[in-house]
Amino acid sequence: MTEHDGRLTVVGLGPGDAATCTPAVLDALGAATDLVGYGPYLDQVPASVGGTRHPSDNREEAARARAALDLAAEGRQVAVVSSGDPGVFAMASAICEQLDDPAVRDRWADVDVDVLPGVTAAQAAAARVGAPLGHDFCVVSLSDNLKPWAVVEQRVVAAAAADFVIALYNPWSRRRPWQFGRAMELVGEHRAPTTPVIAATDVGRPGESVDVVELKDATALDVGMRTVVLVGSSTTRVVERADGRTVVYTPRHYPAGT
């Protein structure tokens, strides 16, 4: 478009602690002239990283994506900042949606777009307790902002019936207080009441909490907007170690005849 072709890189900071943010992402942040993202995520970018920061509200993803692409079309080096992995329920799809929109996409024809992955919340939560995602698993968002609740229910039931471990993102919000309980109820139709359930909030950040309970007690968990919930399969096991730590893992083997 001009002699100064812009670039947009969608980056994931990982779960929260700087030690889990990849060098590739730190390099992209360092090279950026502009950082675009939800305010609290931008606040996690080290203060030593330069570039103009453009914080936005969490609900403005499409507008934020267009603004970021416009900056890049002007020749800027733009980093779009997500927490976790930008490819998992985050900004990478929002950017791609704009690149796919025939009403606007020609504006950004000359913008290079790249995505740099990061460790997502489910992986960080799993690592804290052992290896609950060590066998086949599903990742489902419980939010019905962007998909019908009937689809959420259908997917939770399918995952439970096929004995996947299930990672639930967005399990709760003020506008959706009952959906998590309903999801646990649906899982319980296919899974024993003693199935391990892990609720992990703010892993790698101040105030981290990781709780392990049985499915029958899951609705008593303190589940919030920044919680990820992992529901074990029929083979997921809990080990109490001598030092008092609780290990949760899913074996690599799956038995015949179950």
Next chain:
Amino acid sequence: MTEHDGRLTVVGLGPGDAATCTPAVLDALGAATDLVGYGPYLDQVPASVGGTRHPSDNREEAARARAALDLAAEGRQVAVVSSGDPGVFAMASAICEQLDDPAVRDRWADVDVDVLPGVTAAQAAAARVGAPLGHDFCVVSLSDNLKPWAVVEQRVVAAAAADFVIALYNPWSRRRPWQFGRAMELVGEHRAPTTPVIAATDVGRPGESVDVVELKDATALDVGMRTVVLVGSSTTRVVERADGRTVVYTPRHYPAGT
């Protein structure tokens, strides 16, 4: 056990390029007196990392786990090295299985065990093409070494029927030449022939290849032991950009009535 309590840390190197290995993992490798892992994974650890290297064959995971725990029980600082995320079809479960085995676990009662997550192959592959994992997805290993093939089929069908994006690990081996084709056939019973399928091999390593085809042509893909395959959902879209690059993404919205 002794005044020198040992520690075992299970680490994931990420997909292959050093820029995607987290600082936490690099720190753990640097602190290790002993590195245990499948030979080719140990070869990815930077030569500057000290410590005695104990390479093993890929099929000896239980024996490798016990050997690593024994070293830690002797007071060594042991890093067990996986590629990708050690919590996803990798060594973290193998270690936890040993901690759960009443015949042997008391030997390691005093060993501190930690898991450090990494970016797994499906995330690296997704980032290369855009955001195919941007909506609900499943992760399934096609290997029937450790679970009955009937269970694999049941899970692929459940994931396809519930319209999950599907990430397939271990899609092929010399001993399992037909399973990938069968999985594509099963998906095809629930998904359009034009559904995008991505085959990514050695992402971030020399010889990286990433191919995007339609489901009807998926069996012609060059799928090997180090390939991860991503199968789109009904909403996954392909965008051909002006610079010739192909973007594949799954929108954040899911329509009602589908």
